[in-house]
Amino acid sequence: MHIAxxxxxxxxxxxxDKTFHVAGRAVPALRDVSLDLRPGEFVAIVGASGCGKSTxxxxxxxxxxxxxxxxxxxxxxxxxxxxxxxxVFQEPRLLPWxxxxxxVAMALRRSGLPKAERRQLVAEHLELVGLTAFxxxxxxxxxxxxAQRVALARALVNRPRFLLMDEPLGALDALTRLRLQxxxxxxxxxxxxxxxxxxxxxxxxxxxxxxxxxxxxxPGRVAEVLPIALGPQRNRSAPxxxxxxxxxxxxxxxxxxxxxxxxxxxxxxxxxN
Amino acid sequence: xxxxxxxPPWRPLLxxxxxxxxxxxxxxxxxxxxxxxxxxxxxxxxxxFETTQGGLATDLAASLRRGSSGLLIGASxxxxxxxxLGLSRVAERLLGPLFLAYRxxxxxxxxxxxxxxxxxxxxxxxxxxxxxxxAPAVVNTWRGARDIPRAHVELAAVLTFGRxxxxxxxxxxxxxxxxxxxLRSALxxxxxxxxxxxxxxxxxxxxxxxxxxxxxxxxxxxVLACIVVLGALGIAFSxxxxxxxxxLLRRRG
Numbered sequence: 001m002h003i004a005x006x007x008x009x010x011x012x013x014x015x016x017d018k019t020f021h022v023a024g025r026a027v028p029a030l031r032d033v034s035l036d037l038r039p040g041e042f043v044a045i046v047g048a049s050g051c052g053k054s055t056x057x058x059x060x061x062x063x064x065x066x067x068x069x070x071x072x073x074x075x076x077x078x079x080x081x082x083x084x085x086x087x088v089f090q091e092p093r094l095l096p097w098x099x100x101x102x103x104v105a106m107a108l109r110r111s112g113l114p115k116a117e118r119r120q121l122v123a124e125h126l127e128l129v130g131l132t133a134f135x136x137x138x139x140x141x142x143x144x145x146x147a148q149r150v151a152l153a154r155a156l157v158n159r160p161r162f163l164l165m166d167e168p169l170g171a172l173d174a175l176t177r178l179r180l181q182x183x184x185x186x187x188x189x190x191x192x193x194x195x196x197x198x199x200x201x202x203x204x205x206x207x208x209x210x211x212x213x214x215x216x217x218x219p220g221r222v223a224e225v226l227p228i229a230l231g232p233q234r235n236r237s238a239p240x241x242x243x244x245x246x247x248x249x250x251x252x253x254x255x256x257x258x259x260x261x262x263x264x265x266x267x268x269x270x271x272x273n
Numbered sequence: 274x275x276x277x278x279x280x281p282p283w284r285p286l287l288x289x290x291x292x293x294x295x296x297x298x299x300x301x302x303x304x305x306x307x308x309x310x311x312x313x314x315x316x317x318x319x320x321x322f323e324t325t326q327g328g329l330a331t332d333l334a335a336s337l338r339r340g341s342s343g344l345l346i347g348a349s350x351x352x353x354x355x356x357x358l359g360l361s362r363v364a365e366r367l368l369g370p371l372f373l374a375y376r377x378x379x380x381x382x383x384x385x386x387x388x389x390x391x392x393x394x395x396x397x398x399x400x401x402x403x404x405x406x407x408a409p410a411v412v413n414t415w416r417g418a419r420d421i422p423r424a425h426v427e428l429a430a431v432l433t434f435g436r437x438x439x440x441x442x443x444x445x446x447x448x449x450x451x452x453x454x455x456l457r458s459a460l461x462x463x464x465x466x467x468x469x470x471x472x473x474x475x476x477x478x479x480x481x482x483x484x485x486x487x488x489x490x491x492x493x494x495x496v497l498a499c500i501v502v503l504g505a506l507g508i509a510f511s512x513x514x515x516x517x518x519x520x521l522l523r524r525r526g
Contacts, residue, residue: 061431063427063430063431080433081430081431081432081433082433083432083433085431086431087431089424089428091424093424093425093428095425095428095442095443095446095447096524096525097446097447097449097524097525098442106432106442107432109432109434109438109442110432110433110434110435110438138524138525140524140525
């Protein structure tokens with residue numbers, strides 16, 4: 001989806017500084033971080049461990065309000081968690097004593113919707129993530145990928161305006177991850193949700209995002225913001241895709257040749273293309 | 274879990290059977306005085322007599338009613354207090370030390386105080402049983418509620434749960450394994466306290482009353498019969514508790 005740049009930002013992170021106090025010492029976690037998200041935009045944050053990506057998500061969620069600067073939604077400062085902002089954590093965080101369906105329904109506790117409508121929404125969202133047949137399964141019976149889909153359904157069932165994701169696919173095997181990236185792209189874009197994805201995986205960021213924010217650690221700060229001018233249908237082996245990926249990797253201090261010992265194979269793909 | 278070599282099913286019964294055999298032998302050989310230690314068959318005959326013609330059913334029902342009333346009151350108060358202590362830092366700081374001090378007082382030391390407050394009849398007995406059942410319920414629920422994972426607390430915050438939803442859907446089920454351990458001990462404590470209350474407070478129908486009667490009228494077969502019944506009930510209780518526990522936690526991986 002292409003975003004008109006004259007639309008007003010719906011989520012503003014405005015010169016945010018966050019410092020943790022560990023054993024009497026001040027450890028800066030975020031320094032002067034600013035970032036605006038426009039409606040329907042998909043932004044990915046990439047960076048090494050310790051660059052404060054997860055901390056930033058906690059501030060946006062309103063789980064932590066002890067920081068300098070401001071996080072605003074529609075121009076108003078975020079004071080507490082709200083159902084307009086949903087999150088998928090790295091681990092599914094399902095409640096083990098509830099079925100898949102029960103876990104999704106938990107998100108609707110505070111929705112104020114009547115029971116029948118809730119049941120309908122839960123069923124729809126389980127279908128959206130392809131788990132209708134597993135509605136009654138317990139979390140312990142689900143694979144990692146299935147559990148994370150339940151977590152995605154739980155995040156989406158309130159039809160939030162913002163979907164925050166904290167390395168949501170990081171703990172999954174490579175094949176499941178690729179498949180879920182495709183599903184995520186379809187679901188988020190189809191729903192017109194504004195998404196902020198934190199990830200270690202540069203390929204994932206290039207595959208999903210409209211913009212990539214590269215962060216640097218100690219203290220966490222924004223190093224670069226890179227618009228991704230690829231269409232909604234992305235080919236992971238297209239030259240343009242690989243060029244952007246290498247560019248992002250270079251920003252993270254990884255030279256593509258270190259990372260890609262199979263360079264000749266890629267040249268071959270380029271020739272075919 | 275460490276795999277244990279499976280024992281033949283009769284193995285746990287080995288020692289009791291040896292004891293029983295020695296008992297029988299001692300009675301037959303005349304090593305023991307039958308007035309103080311009646312032979313096993315006399316005890317079993319007494320159990321049979323009390324079950325079929327005596328008032329065992331009435332006494333058992335009275336004890337069970339008393340014990341379960343106390344257990345219900347004590348365990349629910351205990352779970353509630355444990356949750357409060359585990360979930361509220363303020364409550365933990367204010368009430369925690371008080372509770373720990375209370376635990377240091379031997380249970381039976383409360384008997385004189387409770388009998389003054391509630392009398393020696395039914396109310397006093399049930400108050401004592403409740404007090405006995407409460408302590409283990411508090412300790413374990415407290416621990417379970419304090420150990421609710423941060424991830425679950427955060428999830429509840431993100432889903433904008435209020436306090437009641439948090440307790441109902443996160444804290445209680447999260448602490449359930451600990452609560453069940455507490456309830457299991459509460460069951461044992463309540464049963465001990467039931468017999469204790471029946472022995473030390475006013476005489477009333479109940480197994481403790483029969484024990485007293487046996488002692489005072491010098492019927493050792495009755496005393497031992499009551500002990501046999503108590504032992505059998507104890508085994509039945511812990512079996513039931515174990516089955517209930519397994520059922521409640523079955524779904525979790």
